[in-house]
Amino acid sequence: MISRSLLVSITAVTILGTAGSAAFAESAEVTPVEESVLQPGPPPEEEEGFTPAPTDEVPELPPTPSKPPANGPSSEYCGPSKNIYRPNANLGKYHAGVGAAQANYNGTSRTARSWFKSETGGEVGVAISSEVKVSASVVVAEVEAKYGVELSAKLTVKVxxxxxIDTPPKKTTYGKYGVWRMKNTGTAYTIYSNCTTSPKKTGTTLTPWYVGWYLWER
Structure with missing residues (x-):
């Protein structure tokens, strides 16, 4: 025998009827959310080689030169060592889901209304490739300045x-809640205190932009 509480839980994530009004069996307040854009498929998996950006700046120690730097005597001081990241290409936004994806199949001959509710909370921060050595705050500042957007070092996903969303006949609609991040490639290097610089490399960053749903259909 199925308990009443289990029926309520199932009802909250299954088809809630056609275009007419729908409501949870529980009398909880509903947070208004804009309809997200339906995507052609599931979110891509995050590429390997990304790690969370450090909270604090930890520049590498300057190498010991075999001869004085070309731009000054070996005793010249250029200030504390500093890691640099200069974004130069915006690769669009990528979704980092928190928790499992939800799904709803419409086996009827009419369009049905699916209702998803986030069930897992968590935090999503700045992710960097191995070539980038800067802190999360530096990544946010540089990307914001480059593209004139408002980003965050970390965003919280709440339950x-x-x-x-409408689910067409004989189709399955999927939903995943999380954080949309802006992906960028740029130049990463270190300026050392003895006025030398490390070799410049191309690095990639993923910077939290806003919290939202990723929806797709099959």
């Missing part, structure tokens, strides 16, 4: 956010 309870809800969204509704």
């Amino acid at each position: 309870g956010n809800e969204i509704q």
